[in-house]
Amino acid sequence: MSPRLNQPLYLMMLPVLIITCAFFLIPMGRLILISISGEEGSMTYWYALTDSRYLNSLLQTLVLSIATTLTTLAIALVVGMFLARNRFPGRSTLVSLLTFPLAFPGVVVGFLVIMLGGRQGLSAELGLILDGSRWTFAYSIVGLFVGYIYFSIPRVLMTVMSAVEKMDVMLEEAARSMGASRLRVLLDVIIPALKPALIASGAICFATSMGAFGTAFALASGINVMPMTIYTEFTLGANVAMAATLSILLGLITWLVLLLARSVSGANTTPAA
Amino acid sequence: MKRSLSSYLQLAFTLLICAFMLVPVLMSVAAGLTNNYFQGLSSGLTLRWVEEVLALYSDTIWLTLQLALATLLINLIVGVPAAYYLASSNSRWARVFEELIVLPVAIPGLAIALALIIAYGGVHGLRTSWLFILIGHVLYTLPFMVRAVLAVLHSINFRTLEEGAASLGAGFFRRFIDVVVPNCKGGIISGALMTLTLSVGEFNLTWMLHTPLTKTLPVGLADAYASMRLEISSAYTLIFLVMLLPLMIGVQWSGSRLRKPHA
Amino acid sequence: MNINEHGASIRLEGCTKTFADGTLALHPLDLSVQAGETLVLLGPSGCGKTTTLRLIAGLEFPDDGGRILFDDEDVTHTPIEKRNVGMVFQSYALFPNMTVAENVGYGLKVQKVKAAEVKQRVSEMLEMMELGALAHRRIDQLSGGQRQRVALARAIITSPRVLLLDEPLTALDAILRDRLRADINSLLRRLGITAIYVTHDQDEAMALGDRIVVMDHGRVSQIGSPKEIYFAPQNDFVADFIGQINTFEGQVSCSDMRLPGGVLSGVALADGQGKVYCRPEDIEVINSANAGLRGQVHQTQFIGDRNRIWVKGANHERVVIDTDGRSEFKVGQEVGLQIRPEQMIVLDRRAESV
Numbered sequence: 034m035s036p037r038l039n040q041p042l043y044l045m046m047l048p049v050l051i052i053t054c055a056f057f058l059i060p061m062g063r064l065i066l067i068s069i070s071g072e073e074g075s076m077t078y079w080y081a082l083t084d085s086r087y088l089n090s091l092l093q094t095l096v097l098s099i100a101t102t103l104t105t106l107a108i109a110l111v112v113g114m115f116l117a118r119n120r121f122p123g124r125s126t127l128v129s130l131l132t133f134p135l136a137f138p139g140v141v142v143g144f145l146v147i148m149l150g151g152r153q154g155l156s157a158e159l160g161l162i163l164d165g166s167r168w169t170f171a172y173s174i175v176g177l178f179v180g181y182i183y184f185s186i187p188r189v190l191m192t193v194m195s196a197v198e199k200m201d202v203m204l205e206e207a208a209r210s211m212g213a214s215r216l217r218v219l220l221d222v223i224i225p226a227l228k229p230a231l232i233a234s235g236a237i238c239f240a241t242s243m244g245a246f247g248t249a250f251a252l253a254s255g256i257n258v259m260p261m262t263i264y265t266e267f268t269l270g271a272n273v274a275m276a277a278t279l280s281i282l283l284g285l286i287t288w289l290v291l292l293l294a295r296s297v298s299g300a301n302t303t304p305a306a
Numbered sequence: 307m308k309r310s311l312s313s314y315l316q317l318a319f320t321l322l323i324c325a326f327m328l329v330p331v332l333m334s335v336a337a338g339l340t341n342n343y344f345q346g347l348s349s350g351l352t353l354r355w356v357e358e359v360l361a362l363y364s365d366t367i368w369l370t371l372q373l374a375l376a377t378l379l380i381n382l383i384v385g386v387p388a389a390y391y392l393a394s395s396n397s398r399w400a401r402v403f404e405e406l407i408v409l410p411v412a413i414p415g416l417a418i419a420l421a422l423i424i425a426y427g428g429v430h431g432l433r434t435s436w437l438f439i440l441i442g443h444v445l446y447t448l449p450f451m452v453r454a455v456l457a458v459l460h461s462i463n464f465r466t467l468e469e470g471a472a473s474l475g476a477g478f479f480r481r482f483i484d485v486v487v488p489n490c491k492g493g494i495i496s497g498a499l500m501t502l503t504l505s506v507g508e509f510n511l512t513w514m515l516h517t518p519l520t521k522t523l524p525v526g527l528a529d530a531y532a533s534m535r536l537e538i539s540s541a542y543t544l545i546f547l548v549m550l551l552p553l554m555i556g557v558q559w560s561g562s563r564l565r566k567p568h569a
Numbered sequence: 570m571n572i573n574e575h576g577a578s579i580r581l582e583g584c585t586k587t588f589a590d591g592t593l594a595l596h597p598l599d600l601s602v603q604a605g606e607t608l609v610l611l612g613p614s615g616c617g618k619t620t621t622l623r624l625i626a627g628l629e630f631p632d633d634g635g636r637i638l639f640d641d642e643d644v645t646h647t648p649i650e651k652r653n654v655g656m657v658f659q660s661y662a663l664f665p666n667m668t669v670a671e672n673v674g675y676g677l678k679v680q681k682v683k684a685a686e687v688k689q690r691v692s693e694m695l696e697m698m699e700l701g702a703l704a705h706r707r708i709d710q711l712s713g714g715q716r717q718r719v720a721l722a723r724a725i726i727t728s729p730r731v732l733l734l735d736e737p738l739t740a741l742d743a744i745l746r747d748r749l750r751a752d753i754n755s756l757l758r759r760l761g762i763t764a765i766y767v768t769h770d771q772d773e774a775m776a777l778g779d780r781i782v783v784m785d786h787g788r789v790s791q792i793g794s795p796k797e798i799y800f801a802p803q804n805d806f807v808a809d810f811i812g813q814i815n816t817f818e819g820q821v822s823c824s825d826m827r828l829p830g831g832v833l834s835g836v837a838l839a840d841g842q843g844k845v846y847c848r849p850e851d852i853e854v855i856n857s858a859n860a861g862l863r864g865q866v867h868q869t870q871f872i873g874d875r876n877r878i879w880v881k882g883a884n885h886e887r888v889v890i891d892t893d894g895r896s897e898f899k900v901g902q903e904v905g906l907q908i909r910p911e912q913m914i915v916l917d918r919r920a921e922s923v
C-alpha cells in the first residue's frame with residue numbers, strides 16, 4: 034500500500050493505546066512500586082517465595098493447575114477425537130452441551146460443584162443410599178479440582194476438536210498401511226500432529242487455573258489457592274504490599290507459561306472462544 | 307457401517323463427560339423451580355424463588371446488561387480500527403502493540419483489579435461508579451474483539467479491495483466504512499458476541515472492583531451463594547443461564563459460520 | 570534389495586460398496602490382478618477408483634457377500650495393518666514430525682526390525698531413490714518431486730505384497746509429472762511387484778499399465794491392454810473417454826453411410842441407422858474434387874509434430890483431424906476426407922459380422 038493510503042493509520046490505533054497505557058501499563062507500574070514499598074523493600078519477593086504460608090499456597094496452586102491441565106487434556110483428546118471423527122444423530126447437541134459452560138464464571142462453577150458434591154449434593158444422596166453416610170467432596174481440594182476441570186473442558190475441547198478436524202486422516206492410514214497398531218498410530222502420528230494445539234490449549238488452561246478466583250471463593254473451602262491468598266492479604270490483612278507482590282508473581286508465572294508455550298508450539302496461545 | 311468396541315467405549319466416555327457438564331446445571335435449574343429442594347420435586351413447582359430473586363436483585367441484572375452493552379460499544383469503536391491498524395501495518399511497533407493489547411488476558415484478573423484499585427481507587431467518584439468496573443471489562447474483553455476481527459482481516463484480501471475502492475476515488479474513512487467494515491462483518495459479530503458473553507459472566511475483576519452500589523449479576527450470585535437459601539441461589543443461577551443462553555447460541559452459530567470458507 | 574520377486578495376485582469377487590450415507594460407490598465388482606502385474610484404474614472423478622483401491626488396501630470393507638483374496642488367502646476382513654500392503658497417497662501423507670530417513674524407516678521400525686538393520690536398509694533405499702543427500706531433512710524442506718520419491722521409498726521398503734498408488738502424480742506440475750512417470754514405470758518393472766495404480770489421466774494410464782480398467786459410475790466399463798482400450802473400445806463411454814475421437818452417425822445402405830458432406834464408404838455395418846468412430850490421426854485429407862465426403866476447414870492449430878484441423882460440413886459435428894505438421898491448410902478451404910475401413914471403430918458386434 035502506498036504511504037499516502039496509509040496516512041491516518043496511527044489514528045486508528047491511538048484510542049486503544051491510550052486505554053492500555055492509562056488503565057493497564059500505569060496501574061501495573063503502580064502495582065510494582067507498591068509491592069516494594071513495604072518494610073522489606075524489594076526483598077518482599079524473596080520473602081514471598083520463602084515464607085511457608087505463601088510458598089505453600091503457590092505450590093498448591095501450581096499442583097492443582099498442572100493436574101487440572103493434564104486431566105483436561107486427556108479428557109479433551111478422547112472426547113474431541115470421538116466427536117470430530119464420528120457423525121451420528123445428536124452429535125451437534127453433544128458439542129453444544131460440552132461448550133455451553135464456556136461462559137460460566139468461576140462462582141457459578143463453584144455452585145455447580147456444590148450441587149454435585151456438597152452436603153446436599155448428588156454424591157451425598159448417592160452415599161446415603163449406598164452406605165448411609167453423606168459423601169461430600171465439594172469443600173476439599175477435590176472439589177476445587179472438579180470445578181477447575183469443569184470450566185477447563187469447554188475451552189480445551191474446542192481447540193482440540195478443530196485441530197482434529199484439520200488433521201490429515203491419510204497420515205494415520207499411511208502408518209496403518211505399514212503395520213502400525215492403534216497405540217503406535219496414536220503415539221507416532223496423532224499426538225505429534227495435535228501437539229501445537231495441545232500445548233496451546235494446555236497453556237491457556239494452566240493460566241486460567243492459576244488465576245481462577247471465583248470457584249475457590251464460592252466453595253469457601255479453606256484451601257488457599259494463590260488468588261484467594263492475594264484476596265485475603267488485601268482485604269483482611271490490609272497488607273497491600275504483599276498482595277501486590279503475590280499478584281505480580283502470579284501474573285509473571287502465567288505470562289511466562291503462555292510465552293513459553295507459544296514459542297514451543299508456534300501456535301497462537303491467546304485464549305480463544 | 308460397523309463400529310468397533312473402542313468407538314463404543316469412546317461414546318460412553320463422551321456421554322459421561324456430557325453428563326458431568328449437564329447434570330449439575332439441571333439440578334440447579336430444578337432447585338430454582340421447586341418449593342423445597344430437600345423434599346424434592348414432590349413439593350411442587352413454583353416461580354416463587356425466581357420472583358423473590360427479581361425483587362431482591364433486579365438492579366444487578368440491569369447493571370450487568372448496561373455494562374455489557376457499554377463494553378461492547380467501546381470495543382466496537384476502539385477495537386475494530388485497532389484490528390485494522392494491526393492487519394495493515396508491517397512495522398515492528400504493530401507487533402509490540404498486538405502483544406500489549408493481548409497481555410491483560412495473560413494476567414490474572416485479580417492482579418489487574420488490584421492494580422486498578424491502587425492506581426485509581428482514590429480518584430474522587432470513580433471508585434464508586436460503575437465506570438470503574440467498565441474499565442476492567444474493556445481491558446479484559448478488548449483482546450477477544452481485536453483477535454476476532456484480525457483473524458478475518460488476515461483471511462480476506464482486504465488490501466486489494468481497498469486499493470480498488472481507492473482507485474475509484476474513495477478517501478480513507480470512506481474506504482474503512484464502505485469496504486473494510488462490511489467485509490469483516492463476520493469477525494465483528496463473533497467478537498461482539500464474545501464481548502457480551504465474557505462481560506456478562508466476568509467475576510474475577512468485578513468482585514474486586516464492585517461496591518455495594520455497583521453489583522453485577524455474578525457478584526450478586528456470589529452474595530447469594532454465601533448467604534441465601536439454596537432455592538434462591540438456584541433461581542438466581544437460572545436467571546443468569548437464561549441471559550447467557552442466547553449469547554452462547556449466537557457464539558456457536560457465528561463460530562460455525564466463520565469456519566465455513568468465505569463466510 | 571530384498572524385495573519380493575512378484576508380490577501377490579489379487580482377486581476381488583462380487584465387491585459392492587455402499588457408504589454409511591447410502592452412496593452406492595461400487596456395483597458388484599469382479600477383478601483379478603496377476604502377480605507382478607501393474608493394473609491401472611482409470612476413469613473420471615467420482616467413478617469409484619479410490620474406493621476400489623481402499624477396499625484392496627483394507628481401509629474400507631466390501632458389503633456382505635464381497636470377497637477379496639491375496640494369492641489364495643481370504644483377506645476380506647483383515648484390517649490394513651495386517652495386510653502387508655504399501656500405499657502411496659495423492660498428498661503423500663508423509664509424517665511431518667519425522668525426517669526423510671525416519672519416514673522411510675517407519676515401516677521397518679513398526680515390524681520391530683533391529684535398529685542397525687533399519688539404518689542399513691533405509692540408506693540403501695535412499696540411495697536407490699537418489700534421496701541419499703536428503704536423509705536428515707524435514708519433510709517441509711523437500712520439493713514436490715522429492716516428497717513423491719520419499720513416499721514411494723516408504724511404501725516399498727517393507728517389501729509389501731501389493732503396492733497401491735492413488736493418483737501419485739496429480740499434485741505435481743506437468744514437466745515433473747512426465748519425468749516421475751518414467752521413473753515409476755522403470756521402478757515397477759524392476760521390482761516386479763503387483764501394483765494397482767489409480768489415475769484419471771489417460772496418458773499416465775497408457776504409459777504405466779500392463780492392463781487398464783476403465784471405470785464409470787462404480788462399474789467396470791472395459792478391461793484390456795492400453796492398445797486394446799485405445800484401438801478397440803467396447804462401448805461409447807470408453808470410446809469417448811480415451812483420447813480424441815470422431816463419431817459418425819447416419820443411415821447406412823450397402824456399406825455406405827449418408828452424411829451431410831456426402832458418403833462415407835466401406836462402413837462395416839448392416840443397413841439402417843448406424844454409428845462408427847474414428848481417431849483424428851486415422852482420417853486422411855485428400856483433394857476435394859474426387860472425394861466421397863467433403864467439408865471446409867473451420868479452424869487450424871499447429872501443435873509441432875502435427876497440424877490439428879477442424880472440418881465443418883462433412884459430419885453433423887466438426888471432424889477433428891491430425892495431419893502432418895508440415896501440411897498447410899487455410900480456413901475456408903474445401904477438403905475431402907477419406908477413412909480406410911480397417912481404421913473405423915465399430916462397436917456393434919452383430920453389425921460387424923455382416
Ligand SMILES: Nc1ncnc2c1ncn2[C@@H]1O[C@H](COP(=O)(O)OP(=O)(O)O)[C@@H](O)[C@H]1O
Pocket residue numbers: 588589590592593594612613614615616617618619620621
Ligand atoms: N466416505 C464416503 N462416504 C460417502 N460417499 C463416499 C465416500 N467416499 C467416496 N464416496 C462417494 O463414492 C463415489 C466414488 O468415490 P471415489 O472412489 O473417491 O471416486 P474416484 O476416486 O474415482 O474419484 C463418489 O460418488 C463419492 O462421492
Ligand SMILES: [Mg+2]
Pocket residue numbers: 618619620
Ligand atoms: Mg480418487
